[in-house]
Amino acid sequence: MREVVVPLAQRSYTIAIGEGLLDRRDLLAPIVAGRQVAIVSNVTVAPLYAARLRAALEPDADCVIEVALPDGEAHKHWGTLNAIFDALLEHRFDRSAILVALGGGVVGDMTGFAAAVYQRGIDFIQVPTTLLAQVDSSVGGKTGINHPLGKNMIGAFHQPRLVLADVGCLATLPERELSAGLAEVIKHGAIADAAYLDAVERALPALLARDPGALADTVARSCEIKAGVVGSDERESGLRAILNFGHTFGHAIEAGLGYGEWLHGEAVGAGMVMAADLSRRLGLLDAAAAGRLRDAIAAAGLPVRGPAWPADRYVELMSVDKKAERGTPRFVLLEGLGRACVRRAPDDAVRETLAACAPG
Amino acid sequence: MREVVVPLAQRSYTIAIGEGLLDRRDLLAPIVAGRQVAIVSNVTVAPLYAARLRAALEPDADCVIEVALPDGEAHKHWGTLNAIFDALLEHRFDRSAILVALGGGVVGDMTGFAAAVYQRGIDFIQVPTTLLAQVDSSVGGKTGINHPLGKNMIGAFHQPRLVLADVGCLATLPERELSAGLAEVIKHGAIADAAYLDAVERALPALLARDPGALADTVARSCEIKAGVVGSDERESGLRAILNFGHTFGHAIEAGLGYGEWLHGEAVGAGMVMAADLSRRLGLLDAAAAGRLRDAIAAAGLPVRGPAWPADRYVELMSVDKKAERGTPRFVLLEGLGRACVRRAPDDAVRETLAACAPG
Structure with a gap:
């Protein structure tokens, strides 16, 4: 496993990179122990990887819920974001809750933004499953949604607490998306x-x-x-x-x-x-x-x-x-x-x- | 005029307090000079004070637009917030633009949150026109909107660049609201x-x-x-x-x-x-x-x-x-x-x- 530290003073965090990190309870436990956890993914990625991630989170978390968003940039808007808030509020997630973004850039941007503004800001973890998200959106803290008049017009800078870049997930990535990441x-x-x-x-x-x-x-x-x-x-x-x-x-x-x-x-x-x-x-x-x-x-x-x-x-x-x-x-x-x-x-x-x- | 400094390191700002501050071009110019400015108010307050504020802003700003929201807590939701984004994007406001919140707590909370997330964060000025907003929401940087399942559930901490608390505005405040501020x-x-x-x-x-x-x-x-x-x-x-x-x-x-x-x-x-x-x-x-x-x-x-x-x-x-x-x-x-x-x-x-x- 390789580790890259993103140096941002109190907001510094580690990107762990390797194969099979989805299953690494030891990496997740220090951050999620005792907390309400929501895995936010989409309908394409969740069936592939959510169960493994849940298994790594559940022994240490207070509880784990899953939110599956529709897949694609077309859904990167307020309505979809609100589905995350609905789930968090229905389950009475408080300010100590943590979101885990499991998916590509759209899931990461939306989950990060949901974390940035839910109860004025809670923690989140990125588990990027595309090459683009692993090399690009997992660093920098840019989160957000689109507006009909412009892409990424509504958002926040919000840094994750941890990024798990599991290169094993890239095995199922469509070829065009692999190239796009390159x-x-x-x-x-x-x-x-x-x-x-x-x-x-x-x-x-x-x-x-x-x-x-x-x-x-x-x-x-x-x-x-x-x-x-x-x-x-x-x-x-x-x-x-x-x-x-x-x-x-x-x-x-x-x-x-x-x-x-x-x-x-x-x-x-x-x-x-x-x-x-x-x-x-x-x-x-x-x-x-x-x-x-x-x-x-x-x-x-x-x-x-x-x-x-x-x-x-x-x-x-x-x-x-x-x-x-x-x-x-x-x-x-x-x-x-x-x-x-x-x-x-x-x-x-x-x-x-x-x-x-x-x-x- | 009295001044209170809110000490938050790089985010420190001044609250200016006195009568007639709405007209004080000298207080506004250092912050708004050359910038796109949007006065965000509501349909009750705008007719009373927006013209005076605009007159104080216009000589120094690049341009001044006005956005009048519906009045009241019932409108403190995403749909109203989006009306602010629509106006900013229609006028091609960029990241150097600045919002001016003219009104009570609802206007301040929504305008501050719009500023917190428009293009991942732009500046704003508070011009609170109720006693409650002058003594409470003008300090602390809490911004946000309501969700059907909870008040202020979606929001951000975002500090204003300046607060102008014009006690002259309290002359038109309904009696119940004056008491509420007390x-x-x-x-x-x-x-x-x-x-x-x-x-x-x-x-x-x-x-x-x-x-x-x-x-x-x-x-x-x-x-x-x-x-x-x-x-x-x-x-x-x-x-x-x-x-x-x-x-x-x-x-x-x-x-x-x-x-x-x-x-x-x-x-x-x-x-x-x-x-x-x-x-x-x-x-x-x-x-x-x-x-x-x-x-x-x-x-x-x-x-x-x-x-x-x-x-x-x-x-x-x-x-x-x-x-x-x-x-x-x-x-x-x-x-x-x-x-x-x-x-x-x-x-x-x-x-x-x-x-x-x-x-x-």
């Missing part, structure tokens, strides 16, 4: 650690074959990188923005297609190719490096071109992205592999990138 | 400062006549007392519980009657009489002190008896109160005027108090 892995290398990007490129065949050792190494290093960034900027005032590499273009793709059409990681894959192309056009990145990143994204099974829309449509979609302050989009770009920066980019360069990477 | 004022004296309780008793005629100087003195001292308690226990893990003096009985009254039938302060008034009676029965408080507190509550225009229900009904209602951990109610009691403590009380003493103070 998009964030590649991103971590691209923005912060060229040597890690090398290692990921070499490990791609093993990762795609779901080799537990390769997966655990990768989840651990990705979490370390993200933890380093988040630890120095918990509330996303500066450095943390580099984690949005590929996301300005990616969010435009997701918003334009309708969320859920492409997976988030797929949109980020194509978005990173675009951001690297834009970096090259601005003289920040050489063509060989941009090409190498593109090849790694393709080898991970991800799209490298955006949907064929006119540039105007992309520009309009990007202008409403929430990272765009008052309509002027900023971009996370690369000044070499492993080194990210945040810049405003001239409109003509952005349009050249769109013409090259998403010819409409 | 319940919390008397509570502050009873739990923490016997000399202040003396002063409040003497000042009651001036307070009921809405003398601005007497009101400002009282709001300032009550805020100091509450700030002192909250500053040492921001997350309500211990000492802060003493602020619930009168609230275990009071919440039972509110829940049993249906929220809104009695004002919160009215229920707390009767609840404090009960808590003092219970303190006396447990040998903590002498009869003269309990009687004096009861007289002050009556003189403030508040009820001193609970509704005439059987004791069983009160006991059942108190068992679901959220301060009751796992069904065993704790009580905030007095060990003398000005000195509160938290104790579990024997069931027979509680029933004797109910028989005496709310004969059913």
Whole structure:
């Protein structure tokens, strides 16, 4: 088992990474002993893993209830969140209760937000079951729900007490979702650690074959990188923005297609190719490096071109992205592999990138 | 103008107290300059004061919008909260936007919670227009909404950047609401400062006549007392519980009657009489002190008896109160005027108090 500590003073917590962690009563007991526990999952994941997790929790907890949400981003809204509150209140869960999020990013975001606001804040544990959730949403404390006018518009920063990243759960993950998780892995290398990007490129065949050792190494290093960034900027005032590499273009793709059409990681894959192309056009990145990143994204099974829309449509979609302050989009770009920066980019360069990477 | 600082490290803020503060552009400008501002109020208060506040904000803000919520506790739910989010998103308010809560406790709680979770947290300013809000909800950072299964069950701790307590606004406050605010004022004296309780008793005629100087003195001292308690226990893990003096009985009254039938302060008034009676029965408080507190509550225009229900009904209602951990109610009691403590009380003493103070 590997451990990564996310350093956030009194809110510091440990990410435990390995195979079979779902069953590790010894890891859970110190936190859940004597407490009311709610396992919050969805109708897809719960039948696969909830019984094992419950068996690990029940000997030490005061009681364990289960809440199964509908599956999918389309349900990441207040109505579904309220189903969690209903269950907690019906079972008279008090402020010392703890939630356990068992599932991917949507379950984690909603459960974390429910914990952030139930009785003004209770504890929660993340048990991420997708690669994306293990490398991305298990670090950083971002929780929330969507609003009809914007994704993740309602939420809170709320840190888990513990994350159990069981790479054994990735055995049942659909192939597209595995690739989508690799998009964030590649991103971590691209923005912060060229040597890690090398290692990921070499490990791609093993990762795609779901080799537990390769997966655990990768989840651990990705979490370390993200933890380093988040630890120095918990509330996303500066450095943390580099984690949005590929996301300005990616969010435009997701918003334009309708969320859920492409997976988030797929949109980020194509978005990173675009951001690297834009970096090259601005003289920040050489063509060989941009090409190498593109090849790694393709080898991970991800799209490298955006949907064929006119540039105007992309520009309009990007202008409403929430990272765009008052309509002027900023971009996370690369000044070499492993080194990210945040810049405003001239409109003509952005349009050249769109013409090259998403010819409409 | 008086100023009380609420000492919460990086989240410290100032409560400015006086007459005519609604118009004080100089107090608002340092915080709102260049920012998108939303005045959130209700349909009763907005026509009285929103135009003045807007005039003070507009010269320095980037823009000012207004959101008028329906009036009353019955609307303190997700649907109303979402009306705030709709307005913010329709006007493309970003993370640097700031909300200004103009109204009583319901407006303050909802606006503060909207600020706590909009884009994972933005700033807000409180402009409380009721005595209760000025002395109580403007200190402590408690925000939230109700759930059908419990009051204030969904919320967050989120501190304002500034509170403007304009005692001039109390001129238009209905008499019952003025008295309800005095319940919390008397509570502050009873739990923490016997000399202040003396002063409040003497000042009651001036307070009921809405003398601005007497009101400002009282709001300032009550805020100091509450700030002192909250500053040492921001997350309500211990000492802060003493602020619930009168609230275990009071919440039972509110829940049993249906929220809104009695004002919160009215229920707390009767609840404090009960808590003092219970303190006396447990040998903590002498009869003269309990009687004096009861007289002050009556003189403030508040009820001193609970509704005439059987004791069983009160006991059942108190068992679901959220301060009751796992069904065993704790009580905030007095060990003398000005000195509160938290104790579990024997069931027979509680029933004797109910028989005496709310004969059913």
